[in-house]
Amino acid sequence: MNPYVLMILLSSLGLGTTLTFASSHWLLAWMGLEINTLAIMPLMAQHHHPRAVEAATKYFLIQATAAAMILFASTTNAWLVGDWDMNNMSSPIASAMVIAALALKVGLAPMHFWMPEVMQGLDLLTGLILSTWQKLAPLALIIQVAQAVDPLLLTALGLMSTLIGGWSGLNQTQLRKILAYSSIAHMGWMIIVLQYAPQLTLLAVLTYIFMTSAAFLTLKVSSATKIGTLAIVWSKSPILTATTALVLLSLGGLPPLTGFMPKWLVLQELAKQGLPLTATIMALAALLSLYFYLRLCYAMTLTISPNANASTTPWRVQTTQASLPLAVSTMTALGLLPMTPTIMMLVT
Template sequence: MNPYVLAILLSSLGLGTTLTFASSHWLLAWMGLEINTLAITPLMAQHHHPRAVEATTKYFLTQATAAAMILFVSTTNAWMTGEWNINDLSNPVASTMFMTPLALKIGLAPMHFWMPEVLQGLDLLTGLILSTWQKLAPLALIIQTAQNIDPLLLTLLGVSSTLVGGWGGLSQTQLRKILAFSSIAHMGWMIIIIQYAPQLTLIALGQYIIMTSAAFLTLKMSFTTKISTLATTWSKSPILTSTTALVLLSLGGLPPLTGFMPKWLILQELTKQDLPIIATTMALTALISLYFYLRLCYAMTLTISPNTTNSTTPWRTQTTQTSLPLAIFTTATLGLLPMTPAILMLTT
């Protein structure tokens, strides 16, 4: 892609998200979401592969549907209340209807069906943008309006997303689909706590972005998109394989890695809110997700690829890819747990 076109598209992505962050008017927020969608569409289809074009079409139709619903809900709310302010979502019908398109935009269950299929058709860098940056603007709107949305609806969306994200990833062999179901599960953890402690949602979002970036950049570095090819990574890059296993365990929320921090804090807050059954359910769904992360670790570290007895170890050639972002995100994924008190102080 032409560098000037790429710069325009990436700056448009930043503009759309910033516009949604800074807006207090429904139409400006909707405009930011639309700029986001239109900016990422050419990035998704840039390889002209049939799977990429199919994924782009699915994504565009899904996002266009969600944007139309947001426009309809905001107009309905303005008609009933006389206000276009985002924080004035006092109508219960409008607040319930408003959560549906935003759940569709970030891939919450049961509106998650587009996420694995779209992510499977993209290259890893575009998939990284879709899994991280594209979640920011809708989540900002949810955080602003969470106090006006029915708590039961948010709880149902959170629990169902963690369940679907756990069960859906069990039978997958494509790594991008596994990361898509991982995204669905992590979004469920953020939504379940957003009504009680929005600062924990921000902590979980930040940790999710760090861990997912490390996972996507690792797969890009090793040119791996399927479980069957994970077995060859040990002979090519032992150190990268070791850190990748730890990154996957951090995504699963295993202590003492960084991913344990948001899950621990969210379960603690749910217990404080007298929701022990919900907290127990969330903890059990985290175990389901941890299983398929352990499955990936098993494929990477305890198996070898089928080969003949006279085959040689693959050459460990020097890569030309930039490894500094991968090193930064991997270090943060593995070692931020001791910083939990400082992070809590910054968000409160």
């Protein structure tokens, strides 16, 4: 892709998200979401592969449907209340419709079916943008309207997302689909605690972005898209293989890695709010996700390719890809747990 075109598209992505962040008017927020959607479409279809074009088409239809629902709900609320302000969502029907549309945008269960299919058709860097940056603007809107929504609805969305994200990822062999289901499960952890402690949602978003960035950039460096390919990654870069296994365990939420921090704090907050059953279900759902992360770690570190040539040929191949973002995201995804008290002081 032409670098000038790429710069314009990435600037438009930043503009759309910033516009949504800064707006308190529903029309401006809707405009930011539309700019975001239109900016990522050329990035999705840039390889002109039938699978990429199919993914871009599915994504466009889903996002257009969600945007229409948001516009309809905000218009309904303005009709009833006489105000386009986001903080004045006094109509329960409009609030529920907005949450459903935003859940469709970010891939919360049960509106998650599009996300694994779309992710599978994209290259790894575009998939990284879809998994991280594209979720920020809808999440900002969810945080703003969460107090006007029935708490039972948010709890149901969170529980379903963690359960379905963990359960559906068990039998997958494509890495992009596994990361898509991982994204769905992590979104559930963010939504479940939103009504009680929004700062924990922000903390979970930040840690998720760092961990997912490390995972996607590692797969990009090793050119791996299937579990079977992971068996020869160790021959290309043993150190990268070791850090990748740790990043996957961090995504699963194992101590003493960074991914344990948001899960620990979310479970602690749910217990404080008198919801031990909900906290127990969330912890059990985390075990489902941990299983398929452990499968990836097993494939990378404890198996070798049956063909000896396949594992020795790429031994000293030097990568030409930028390693600074990978190094920063990997170290952040692995070593922030001791900083938990400081981080909590900053976000609260």
